[in-house]
Amino acid sequence: MRILVTGGAGFIGSEFVRATLRGELPGAAGTRVTVLDKLTYSGNRANLDPVAGLPGYRFVEGDTCDPATVEEAVAGQDAIVHFAAESHVDRSIDSARQFVTTNVLGTQILLEAASRHGVGRFVHVSTDEVYGSIDHGSWTEDAPLSPNVPYAATKAGSDLLALAWHRTRGLDVVVTRCTNNYGHYQFPEKVIPLFVTNLLDGGRVPLYGDGGNRRDWLHVSDHCRAIQLVLRSGRGGEVYHIGGGTELTNEELTRRLLAACGADWSRVDHVQDRQGHDRRYSLDITKIRDELGYEPRVRFEDGLAATVAWYRANRPWWEPLKAKAGLAEVRV
Ligand code: NAD
Numbered sequence: 001m002r003i004l005v006t007g008g009a010g011f012i013g014s015e016f017v018r019a020t021l022r023g024e025l026p027g028a029a030g031t032r033v034t035v036l037d038k039l040t041y042s043g044n045r046a047n048l049d050p051v052a053g054l055p056g057y058r059f060v061e062g063d064t065c066d067p068a069t070v071e072e073a074v075a076g077q078d079a080i081v082h083f084a085a086e087s088h089v090d091r092s093i094d095s096a097r098q099f100v101t102t103n104v105l106g107t108q109i110l111l112e113a114a115s116r117h118g119v120g121r122f123v124h125v126s127t128d129e130v131y132g133s134i135d136h137g138s139w140t141e142d143a144p145l146s147p148n149v150p151y152a153a154t155k156a157g158s159d160l161l162a163l164a165w166h167r168t169r170g171l172d173v174v175v176t177r178c179t180n181n182y183g184h185y186q187f188p189e190k191v192i193p194l195f196v197t198n199l200l201d202g203g204r205v206p207l208y209g210d211g212g213n214r215r216d217w218l219h220v221s222d223h224c225r226a227i228q229l230v231l232r233s234g235r236g237g238e239v240y241h242i243g244g245g246t247e248l249t250n251e252e253l254t255r256r257l258l259a260a261c262g263a264d265w266s267r268v269d270h271v272q273d274r275q276g277h278d279r280r281y282s283l284d285i286t287k288i289r290d291e292l293g294y295e296p297r298v299r300f301e302d303g304l305a306a307t308v309a310w311y312r313a314n315r316p317w318w319e320p321l322k323a324k325a326g327l328a329e330v331r332v
C-alpha cells in the first residue's frame with residue numbers, strides 16, 4: 001500500500017509515520033509512505049530521522065495549498081492521511097488567516113486531487129474542538145458542530161468539506177475527531193511540553209483562568225493506532241471519535257506535571273483566561289470501540305512519566321525550538 005501523509009513532520013503525523021514504517025501499527029507492514037510537509041514553525045524534519053533510512057520512505061517539502069505540488073504528491077497513492085494544519089488555538093485567536101488558508105483551502109486542494117487520481121481512501125484527522133463546549137455528558141458523532149475559536153471553526157469547515165466530497169464525488173472519506181494528545185516530539189508551545197520544559201529549566205508555568213477547564217488526554221501512540229484502524233476498516237462517509245479516557249482539569253494536570261518535575265505550586269502564575277476558552281470537551285468513543293475494537297492502551301500515569309523523561313533526555317530537540325519561537329521561560 002502507498003500512502004501520502006500530510007503534516008508528517010509535525011507531532012502526531014511524525015508518530016504515525018514512524019510507527020507505520022517500523023511496522024508497529026496493525027496491518028502496516030510493507031506500507032510505503034510519502035510525507036508532504038511545508039515545514040512551518042511546528043514541522044521538523046528531524047522528527048523523521050529515526051525512520052529516514054528505511055525503505056519505502058519519501059519526503060516532499062511542500063504546501064498543501066499549492067495545487068502543483070499536491071498533484072505530484074497525490075499521483076499513485078492508494079490512501080491519504082491528512083494531518084497538515086495550523087493547530088495552535090492561541091495563534092488562531094491572534095491571527096486566523098493562515099488557519100483559513102491551510103486548514104480549509106489546503107484540505108479542498110487535497111480533496112480535489114484525491115478525487116482526480118482515484119485515491120482509495122482519505123482519512124481526515126480532526127478534533128473534538130469542533131463541537132464547542134459541553135458541561136455534562138459526552139458528544140456522539142452526530143452532535144451539532146458549534147466551534148468557538150478560529151482554529152476549531154476552520155477544522156469544522158474542513159470536516160464538512162471532506163464529508164461533502166464523499167457525498168458529491170464518492171471519495172472514500174473518513175473523518176476522525178480526537179481529544180487532546182500528549183507524548184514525545186510535541187512542539188513546546190502546547191501545555192504539557194511547555195510546562196514540562198519550563199519546569200525543567202527552573203522556570204514558571206502560566207495557568208489560564210481558574211484552572212477549571214477540563215480536557216480528556218490521549219497518548220499520541222493510541223491516537224495513531226486508532227487512525228490506522230480507521231484507515232484500514234472504517235466505513236466511508238463516517239466520523240469516528242478517538243479518546244484517551246483520562247479527564248482532568250487544567251489545575252489537576254498542572255499538579256501532576258509539577259510532581260513529575262519535582263516542583264511545587266509556587267511555580268504557577270495565574271494568567272488571564274483565553275478568549276472563548278471552552279470549559280469542557282468529552283467524546284463518546286462507543287462507535288470506534290464497537291466497530292473497530294479500539295481501546296486506549298497507555299495509562300496516563302505511564303504516558304506522562306515517559307513524556308517527561310523524553311523531554312528531560314532530549315534538550316537538544318526542544319531548546320532551539322523554544323528559543324526560535326520566543327518561548328524561552330524566565331527563571332525563578
Ligand atoms: P503540528 O502543528 O505539530 O503539526 C502540523 C504539521 O503540519 C507540521 O509538520 C507543519 O509543518 C505541517 N503543515 C502546516 N501547514 C502546512 C501546509 N500548508 N502544507 C503542508 N504542511 C503543513 O500539529 P499536530 O498536533 O501534530 O496536529 C496534527 C493534526 O491533528 C491537525 O490536523 C490537528 O488539527 C489534529 N489534532 C491535534 C490534536 C492535538 O492534541 N495535538 C488534537 C486533535 C486533533
